Amino acid sequence: MVIRSAASLPLPPEDRDLSPHTGWTRSHWEAAADALLAAVRPFAGPEQALITLPGPRPSISGTRSDGLEGYARTFLLAAFRIAGAGGDDPQGLLTRYAEGLEAGTRAPTTDRELTDRDPISWLAIGDRNQAMVEAASIALALRLTRPWLWDRLDPEVRERARAWLAGALHHTPVDNNWWLFPFTVGGFLAEAGLDEDGAAEAAVRRGLAKIEQWYLGDGWYTDGRPRAFDHYNGWAFHLYPVLHAHLSGDRELLDTYGGRLADHLAGYARTFGADGAPMHQGRSLSYRFAAAAPLWAGALTGRSPLTPGATRRLASGVLRHFLDRGATEPDGLLSLGWYGPYPPLVQPYSGPASPYWASKGFVGLLLPPDHPVWTAPEEAAPVERTDAVHPLPQPGWLIQSTVADGLVRLHNHGSDDQPADQVLPDEPLYARLGYSTATGPLPDGPPDNHFGLVVDGQVSERGRIRPFGAGDGWAASAHRPRIGAVELPGVTVTSLVLAHGADEVHAHLVTGAAPGTEVRHSGWPVAGTAAETWTDGPLAAAGTWTDGSPAGARAVRLTSALQQVEGYTAAETVRVPAGTAFGPICALPVLSGRTGAGPSLFVSVARLSRSAARSLDGPSVSTEGALIRVVWSDGSSHEASLDLDGPSIRRKD
Missing domain, CATH: 2.70.98.70 (Beta-galactosidase; Chain A, domain 5)
Structure with missing residues (x-):
């Protein structure tokens, strides 16, 4: 099935020779990332520390947490975009995110609501609070952009940021995929040489040990409950370990978790419709094209049963599916919903910036432009080959x-x-x-x-x-x-x-x-x-x-x-x-x-x-x-x- 409807964002012309199924290429992914990042820019608060998006209501974590979520999740998108471009940053994105990092970590607070007295400070990380989730996105973004952002910060700012992030290592996550958030923070701090007490390496080991109890085999994890299966398999349980193994160059770890990812993708690739739609099942569906994350991760690490052309066809199909069907509002912001806004899909933990975990779907930009996943012609998805x-x-x-x-x-x-x-x-x-x-x-x-x-x-x-x-x-x-x-x-x-x-x-x-x-x-x-x-x-x-x-x-x-x-x-x-x-x-x-x-x-x-x-x-x-x-x-x-x-x-x- 050829997808032909017009996308809602300004994009380059289609290339039906290279991409006969979707028409999309790497330049479309870059343009989509740029447009999504440009749309959130007007909502950055003082000193860029919090990005507080409009929405029908705040999450149960409060407006300060929602602003931190807006910063962290869009920073992750910016990190994929800039790291994939070898540090090229013509829009000055890293300057703004560095400014926000410096301001937000001056005086972390437990005050959940934004006030005129303090519209800047980040929420302090605590037991099972949302700040721990966002710390993982910030840590991964810092790890990906380290040569262009972290390594250029003043030592005082680095120390404040380290101290804030380290809170994830010393507090208790929810007993499910959340164990991968301190894991991700620990991976960055250890790589950056900021693990004097060994807590970062301990968080990495502990995270892997915790998720092991939920691994059933054939690439499938339950999510903290005996029979909870959903998209968190791909955009959490597989994504974080294989990215850590890839970035750290740990071949043994990559053999284990990359092998599991390959097993998962063998079945997961069959769950996408010919129109690009992922399976409408499980929670947090407003993350939408984050469903492409494990597809890209398999290609990035060389642990995928899919050909490069099939990988791009599936991933581009997902992104285009949602952008063609109104996932962004007229102002370019992602809505809380599936196509347009859909309140019944919103969980209590969802705030206006929650959909930006869709940023994970852009992990493919880490693959260089000359990688076969970008240069090979698109191939048919499994659903298009045979009943x-x-x-x-x-x-x-x-x-x-x-x-x-x-x-x-x-x-x-x-x-x-x-x-x-x-x-x-x-x-x-x-x-x-x-x-x-x-x-x-x-x-x-x-x-x-x-x-x-x-x-x-x-x-x-x-x-x-x-x-x-x-x-x-x-x-x-x-x-x-x-x-x-x-x-x-x-x-x-x-x-x-x-x-x-x-x-x-x-x-x-x-x-x-x-x-x-x-x-x-x-x-x-x-x-x-x-x-x-x-x-x-x-x-x-x-x-x-x-x-x-x-x-x-x-x-x-x-x-x-x-x-x-x-x-x-x-x-x-x-x-x-x-x-x-x-x-x-x-x-x-x-x-x-x-x-x-x-x-x-x-x-x-x-x-x-x-x-x-x-x-x-x-x-x-x-x-x-x-x-x-x-x-x-x-x-x-x-x-x-x-x-x-x-x-x-x-x-x-």
């Missing part, structure tokens, strides 16, 4: 992609973001059965991509997931459905997805429920500026479009179809006016039925596609007890049997 269904057993995911429409779907049977010692309410960005590059979960209203039992008018939540694995065209899991904080006594739902081409077969075996209990299964939530819905007997479907979309006015962009096979007795399509991150109007297919005496099997066929088709000519599916037989359109087949201990799967080509 594929790829299992990722560690996170319990099944990645399904189709060439015809460039869509990628993630079937989730392993990620729930639940802590070890309690079960919290379902988090829509983790607990759903499916995610994609073109849909987002509903923040309000009926749960999408969900199977639940209805008790006293409430649909049960999924809670903690027990994964059964993912394999050749399948993924499966079980959960104990709950209403609020209370599990339905003795009830278990065993779930299975089978996928082939664009088609999905979903099966849910309910055991222990009272006969006659209502169940509901929902499909893909498609959104746009307009929608149409239809039902046809056992089929519920919806189509959405965006007026004036690149495909043409009122062009159908997405269709979601869900058809009952076994156990369900009714089909309907629900309109959800609140919409999703992909559009203000959403439509959702829903099936319903009731349990019988003993274990009850519910089977459906689903499809998410860029099609205007009003029917689902899907696979042939039959059931016999708990046995499910599926014959796909090309004659290949799956046979699956479900019980409390998981599925038994046979595949025949």
Whole structure:
């Protein structure tokens, strides 16, 4: 799929010879970085110490922390830009960031709010406070620009900055990817010869030891919770260790963490749509094109299974995807959202400058202009080569992609973001059965991509997931459905997805429920500026479009179809006016039925596609007890049997 819509920032002409898929080259990345940095310049405070961007509300850390965030995250972008240019800095960026460093560290404070008396000082680093996060970006930026900034500072300023940064080494981070923030600070201080007491080297060792407990293999980390998988794998767990190993020249460390990154990229590269969209799953999605960071890191360190042309195609596709779709406001600032502003996506820790962690997506500028990643012709992304269904057993995911429409779907049977010692309410960005590059979960209203039992008018939540694995065209899991904080006594739902081409077969075996209990299964939530819905007997479907979309006015962009096979007795399509991150109007297919005496099997066929088709000519599916037989359109087949201990799967080509 060739991306042709116009970007929102001033950019050079496209080069379709070098980059036939996106049209973008290194000069486009440089121009995008320059434009993003120019947009924040008017919001720098006195002496450049804090960059306080406008926004609907401050983060829970307060306005001073938000201003520090604006400084740190844009400094990181400036560092990638200038280090990649060999120190060339015609805009004088480093002069401004050096001035801010000198002013902000004069008298660090614990006062969370900016005042007329003190509109300059940085927030002091403390236990689990946001200043520790920003210290990592500042330390990495200083490390990258050391010859042109740090080494030219007055000794007194260096000492004040060192003392402020060292606070990260002596305070406690949140027990998750945050351990990599003191790790990153320690790496810079040790390299700069500022580790007299050994605390910096200790922070490096401690950070690597901490993340080791969350490494499951095949390039996948959980994020401090037993089953929390998301983009933090790429833009945190892999990025910081491999950058440290690369910058320090530690070959042994790079062999370990670079090898893990390569393993991760083998699956991760399959999660990008042909339009450049990353997977809409997990928290902190307003970081947007930070999703490109691990792709670039693999190329930078020579630890990637991707060719240079495929790397640039994927990374440029991500950046262009968002800039073409309104990620920046008219004043050029990144908004808190996905395309434009989207309040339901904003976490309590998010402030107006939080989206500038997207700066990590520019790590590719560290590669010199003559590197093959910039000079090789773009090559097709995995989604553009062949239809594929790829299992990722560690996170319990099944990645399904189709060439015809460039869509990628993630079937989730392993990620729930639940802590070890309690079960919290379902988090829509983790607990759903499916995610994609073109849909987002509903923040309000009926749960999408969900199977639940209805008790006293409430649909049960999924809670903690027990994964059964993912394999050749399948993924499966079980959960104990709950209403609020209370599990339905003795009830278990065993779930299975089978996928082939664009088609999905979903099966849910309910055991222990009272006969006659209502169940509901929902499909893909498609959104746009307009929608149409239809039902046809056992089929519920919806189509959405965006007026004036690149495909043409009122062009159908997405269709979601869900058809009952076994156990369900009714089909309907629900309109959800609140919409999703992909559009203000959403439509959702829903099936319903009731349990019988003993274990009850519910089977459906689903499809998410860029099609205007009003029917689902899907696979042939039959059931016999708990046995499910599926014959796909090309004659290949799956046979699956479900019980409390998981599925038994046979595949025949």
